[in-house]
Amino acid sequence: MTEGPEMSSLLVNESGRLIPGSVQYGIRRYVKPQGWMAEDTGMLQYVIAPEEKGGNRLELHFCITGNMYCKEQVGGCRECKAHNTANCPKQFESVDLLTFTFTPSVLAQFVKSRAASNTLADDVLTFRHTQSFSQLVPLCNRMRSVLDGITSHNYTDTLENIFVNAQTQMLLLYSLDCMLGEKEIDVITCKFLANGADRDKILKARDVLIEHIGEPITIKELSRKVAMNECYLKKGFKEMFGTTIFDFYQNQRMEHAKYLLYEKGLSVTEVSMMLGYSSISHFSTAFKKHTGLKPCELLLR
Template identity: 45%
Template structure:
């Protein structure tokens, strides 16, 4: 392992010696012209590891005619379900259940490094009339530094997208650049404001145990898309206060529990109708609807089409 990886792993894993259990499973190096260098390294491990999500902001101020340089490093815990790179923590890309996805799910540690090219940072600053032209010079001190922060929930969602995307060629460059700018924005917000509640949207989500409960709630929803569950029952199953569960879920996934459930539910229904060729009544029953008209209304609200219209496409 490189020194850079060892440095951030020492922060992410409380017992450094345990990092020897990591095995490199995937590596992706991408140079986006005139923008950034992207480096993804995904490690797997067999024995449980206490991984804490960590981010490092590395900044070099402008000097001697050179533009400021910024590097972002992330170490986050993840999950892979099979050899299909598009399969992510949420569900299999092919719509399969975990037991059908090829292998059992494997815990991972994802290392993502983004090195923004100085010319790109300089281009972002053109036309800025503020005295503090650098994104990270909130204190007015133009000195190089390395700062450790916890990735905000928005950053973690973006990182998951970057790890599990399926784009190639020019589209891959466009995708990585757009997501990298999201991370640059979120990191600058965290650094400038340095506010824990702003990072997570809910102060209690700074605790790994509470974030794990939100993830567990999401997993439960995805496991039973055909059997709606009340928020009260969901809260009981993850051992969390209902109010905290609703606030935390929206902070992490950007939507309410109900809207998230309905979106995933209708996406599954779309696949059953369009790809499997099942009838509207069959899909309605499989999705837990006793009334076909109620299913049709929900489906149209999400897709803009009636279920029967999708069958003829």
């Protein structure tokens, strides 16, 4: 999972994000070395190191091979732009290395009540498990789908940040599920979710929420857009994504707010308006509830 010295000269693209209080991630893309035989793999690392600079953290590492890309990163070459990728002279097979780092403050939002937390997953998310460990994460189809989305999407700038935020949470959910051997999210307690068309409606609802990150949308409006009963929509969303529609939407808005404030350098007023808040005070209250900081305090870290 580590970068070998023989791969350093083959790096063709690198991206990532480093925002205090948010999930940190990095993606490195290499030309696949000739004779490379390693299989796709994932690893979860749980680190207890309060004395270190990085402190306690949960890391996800993935190595994905076999994706095809054009060496002209923006838009591709002439053949790629003409959707004639089979004749692309600059196409190469890649090795993608992805790293995601979750801090205690980020993970705390997923545990509603520490007093009621009594599972290994809760102990990991709250860093009450006292020993560091590493564990391989099997790449199931649903996890591969999320990773493919992260490595192959066409979003840029603001939309890229929103998209990666949402996908990263799904990676965390699936990785913990695989690590702990818990099968709850595979069990369909809502009978209507046995229907593929209804599951697609729930997925569409998540996409609609992301698309309306700056235009607050009610559950009634959301249910109309995906043509699903409100009650079914709420129950199905909670079962598929492990969170309520409101909590998911608020989390995405606040994570995007961090990005706009810290990386894009926008003012609190501008971010408040972009995310559809009626007043700066309402935005600041929501931001502090989510991050533990006032918006202006983030910029001082």
